[in-house]
Amino acid sequence: MRVEVRLFATLRRYVPDLQVGEALTLEVPEGTTPRDLLAQLGIPPDDVKIIMRNGRHIGLDDPLADGDRIAFIPAVGGG
Amino acid sequence: MTRKILRINMTDLTATYEDIPEKWAKWAGRGLTTAIVYDEVDPSVHPLGPNNKLVIAPGWVSGTPAAPSSGRTSFGGKSPLTGTIKESNSGGLSSQKLGRLGIAAIILEGQPKDGKWYYIHIDKDGVTFHDASDLLGKGMEEVDRIMWERHPNEPAVIGIGPVGEHLSANAGISVNDPENNPGRYAGRGGLGAVMGARHVKAIVVDDKGGPGVEIKNKELFTQGRRKLTKAILAHDITKPDGGLNLYGTDVLMNIINEAGGLPTRNFSSGQFEGAAKISGEMIHEMVEKRQAGMTGHACHPGCVIQCSNIYPGPDGSIIASPIEYETAFALGANCGIDDLDFVAYLTKECNDLGLDTIEMGNTLAIAMEAGLIEFGDKVGALALMEEIRKDTPLGRILASGVATTARVFGVHRVPVVKGQSMPAYExxxxxxxxxxxxxxxxxxxxxxxxxxxxxxxxxxxxxxxxxxxxxxxxxxxxxxxxxxxxxxxxxxxxxxxxxxIQEGFEGMVESVAGVMGWDIxxxxxxxxxxxxxxxxxxxxxxxxxxxxxxxxxxxxxxxxxxxxxxxxxxxxxxxxxxxxxxxxx
Structure with a gap:
C-alpha cells in the first residue's frame, strides 16, 4: 500500500533534500504503523510529539491504511 | 520605592503620582488594568467619549533583574470594537522601563480642551507634555524614529498610527522593540482609538536612573526565577533551537493546517493548499536564503525564548518584523494569499498604520467575500491597504474591522464574537x-x-x-x-x-510572591x-x-x-x- 508522509519543523532534518511542505510517498507493506515509518526514515520516536492521520491524532502503533496522509510533528507551540 | 499610580489628565494637562489604594494594591498587569477600569470607568460610557480611560500597567515582575521573558505591558479600557472591557498586552520595551520607574500603572484620562494633540515624555524626573502636531498623520515607523532622535537613552515608545488618530475601531497600540521597530502591538480591541480619543499620539518612557522594582523577598524571587528559567530552557517548545526559537509562532501554520483547523478564505475551509509557503519553516528558509533578517529575535531585552523574526525581502532589505502565525493566517490563508513576501508587505502596512493584523486580515477576507477583490488577490489587498493610508471612506470602513465591513457590504459569514473576529484556530x-x-x-x-x-x-x-x-x-x-x-x-x-514542568510553575509563582512579599x-x-x-x-x-x-x-x-x-x-x-x-x- 501507499502512504503520504509529511515531516514538520525540526524533523525535516532527517530527510535533507525534503522541501518545506513536500510530501514523501512511501510504498509500505500492509499493517505498517507510524513506528515502522519512523524506523524506515531513521527518525527516533522520542523526537516525535504528535502523529496525525488524515487530520486526526493517532498513536505510534496504530496500523495505517492505503492512501493515508501522515504527519509527524515534534514538540511545537506558538500563538 | 513603593509602586505609584501615575494619573495623566489630558483635560488640564496634569500628571500626579498617587499612592496605590488598598483595593488595587495586590494587582499588576492585566489584574491592575482590569481593577482600575472596573472601578473608574462606568460600563455605559462611549469608548471614544471623554469618560473612557486608557490604563497601562507592567506586570508584577517586569523590570526586575533577570526575570526571564518578562516584557509584557497590559493595556486596558472599554473597547470601541467590542463594547466590553478590554485588556490587550504587548511585548517590546515599555513594560520593564515602566517597572523600573516604579510605575504600577498609568491612568490616561480626559481630553484636551484646546483640541490639540500631544505626546508625553516620562522619566525619573516626571512627566512633560509636548506638542505633537508635527507627528500627526505619520506612521509608527517614522514616529519611533523621530522619538529616538529627539530623546536620549533609546526609550520605549508607545504610540498610535494614523488609524488611531482617526479613532477607528481596529486601531492598535504599538510598542517599539529593541531595534526601534513598531511591530509589537497591543493590537486587539481598538485600544489605539481610546488613546487617540485622549489626543495622545505617543508616550515615551525613559527609565534611566529610575529607582527600580522593589523586591520584598529577594531570596524567594531569585529561587523562583531560576526555576522558571530552567524550565523554559529545558522544554522542547521553548528551549534554544526548539520549535519556537527556530521557526517562531508560525511553526503552527503547517500543524494547524494538518489538523484541518486553519481558517481559510474567510472561514470557509480548515485547510489551505498554500499553507507551507507561508509557514514558519518558510520564514526560516527565506532568512537563510536571502542572508538577511533573522529568526530567534527577542522582542524585549532578557527574553530567553526569542520567537520573533525580522523578515527580509528579495533584495535583502527588511520588509517587516515580526511575521507571527496569527499574522500569516489572517493576511495569508484567510485571504487565500500564499506569497510570504506579500504577507510581509501587508504586515508592514498594518504595523505602520497602527492596525491589528488579525482583525485587518479577516477584514480583507470579508472584502474578498463581498467581491471587492478576489480571494488570493495580493496586489488588490495592498491596494485596499492604500485606501486606509489615503484615508478614503472605503479605508475608514476597512479600518473599522470585520463586523462593520461585513455589515456595510452585506456579508453574512461573519466570524466574530462580541464584535471581535476570530484568530487562527477553527x-x-x-x-x-x-x-x-x-x-x-x-x-x-x-x-x-x-x-x-x-x-x-x-x-x-x-x-x-x-x-x-x-x-x-x-x-x-x-x-x-x-x-x-x-x-x-x-x-x-x-x-x-x-x-x-511543575517546578517551572512553582518558579513563576515564587518569583511573583518574592516581588510582592506574599505567601502564595x-x-x-x-x-x-x-x-x-x-x-x-x-x-x-x-x-x-x-x-x-x-x-x-x-x-x-x-x-x-x-x-x-x-x-x-x-x-x-x-x-x-x-x-x-x-x-x-
Missing amino acids: PRAIKGIGFTYATSTMGADHTSGYTIAPEILGTGQKVDPFTYEGKAELSLAFQATTAFIDSTGYCLFIAFPILD GPNDVVELGKEILKMERLFNERAGFNKEHDRMPEFMRYEPLPPHNVVWDVPDEELDKVYAWVHEG
Whole structure:
C-alpha cells in the first residue's frame, strides 16, 4: 500500500533534500504503523510529539491504511 | 520605592503620582488594568467619549533583574470594537522601563480642551507634555524614529498610527522593540482609538536612573526565577533551537493546517493548499536564503525564548518584523494569499498604520467575500491597504474591522464574537477554543484561554479536539490561569514549559510572591485569575452583555467545515457552564 508522509519543523532534518511542505510517498507493506515509518526514515520516536492521520491524532502503533496522509510533528507551540 | 499610580489628565494637562489604594494594591498587569477600569470607568460610557480611560500597567515582575521573558505591558479600557472591557498586552520595551520607574500603572484620562494633540515624555524626573502636531498623520515607523532622535537613552515608545488618530475601531497600540521597530502591538480591541480619543499620539518612557522594582523577598524571587528559567530552557517548545526559537509562532501554520483547523478564505475551509509557503519553516528558509533578517529575535531585552523574526525581502532589505502565525493566517490563508513576501508587505502596512493584523486580515477576507477583490488577490489587498493610508471612506470602513465591513457590504459569514473576529484556530474543528472564543470577556480571542495546547499540541495533557465534553472546565481553567499570567509581566509562552514542568510553575509563582512579599503557591493561581475574570465579567454585564452574547456565529452551526466536514454542535448550556460560577456563592 501507499502512504503520504509529511515531516514538520525540526524533523525535516532527517530527510535533507525534503522541501518545506513536500510530501514523501512511501510504498509500505500492509499493517505498517507510524513506528515502522519512523524506523524506515531513521527518525527516533522520542523526537516525535504528535502523529496525525488524515487530520486526526493517532498513536505510534496504530496500523495505517492505503492512501493515508501522515504527519509527524515534534514538540511545537506558538500563538 | 513603593509602586505609584501615575494619573495623566489630558483635560488640564496634569500628571500626579498617587499612592496605590488598598483595593488595587495586590494587582499588576492585566489584574491592575482590569481593577482600575472596573472601578473608574462606568460600563455605559462611549469608548471614544471623554469618560473612557486608557490604563497601562507592567506586570508584577517586569523590570526586575533577570526575570526571564518578562516584557509584557497590559493595556486596558472599554473597547470601541467590542463594547466590553478590554485588556490587550504587548511585548517590546515599555513594560520593564515602566517597572523600573516604579510605575504600577498609568491612568490616561480626559481630553484636551484646546483640541490639540500631544505626546508625553516620562522619566525619573516626571512627566512633560509636548506638542505633537508635527507627528500627526505619520506612521509608527517614522514616529519611533523621530522619538529616538529627539530623546536620549533609546526609550520605549508607545504610540498610535494614523488609524488611531482617526479613532477607528481596529486601531492598535504599538510598542517599539529593541531595534526601534513598531511591530509589537497591543493590537486587539481598538485600544489605539481610546488613546487617540485622549489626543495622545505617543508616550515615551525613559527609565534611566529610575529607582527600580522593589523586591520584598529577594531570596524567594531569585529561587523562583531560576526555576522558571530552567524550565523554559529545558522544554522542547521553548528551549534554544526548539520549535519556537527556530521557526517562531508560525511553526503552527503547517500543524494547524494538518489538523484541518486553519481558517481559510474567510472561514470557509480548515485547510489551505498554500499553507507551507507561508509557514514558519518558510520564514526560516527565506532568512537563510536571502542572508538577511533573522529568526530567534527577542522582542524585549532578557527574553530567553526569542520567537520573533525580522523578515527580509528579495533584495535583502527588511520588509517587516515580526511575521507571527496569527499574522500569516489572517493576511495569508484567510485571504487565500500564499506569497510570504506579500504577507510581509501587508504586515508592514498594518504595523505602520497602527492596525491589528488579525482583525485587518479577516477584514480583507470579508472584502474578498463581498467581491471587492478576489480571494488570493495580493496586489488588490495592498491596494485596499492604500485606501486606509489615503484615508478614503472605503479605508475608514476597512479600518473599522470585520463586523462593520461585513455589515456595510452585506456579508453574512461573519466570524466574530462580541464584535471581535476570530484568530487562527477553527472552532468547528477544535471545540475547546470555541468555548474560549464564545465566553471570553474579550470577544473572540485565543490567548485568553489557549486550549490548543492540550487539544492539538499535546502540552500538559491530551484531549480530543472534536468533542465538547469537559471543554467548559478546560476553557475556564485556561482562562483563569491566563488572567494570572497576564498579570505577571511574563510572556504567555512560559505556559508551554510550566504546563509540563511543575517546578517551572512553582518558579513563576515564587518569583511573583518574592516581588510582592506574599505567601502564595501554585494552588492560588486559578483563584486569583478568577477574581480578575469576575471583575471583567461584571463590567460586561453592566455594559449590557449576557450569556446570549456568548454564542458562536450562526453560519458555523450549519456550514460543514472541510476537510472534516464538522459544524459547531455544542449546546448553549455547555457554553453557559464556563461562567456559571460568577453568580454562585
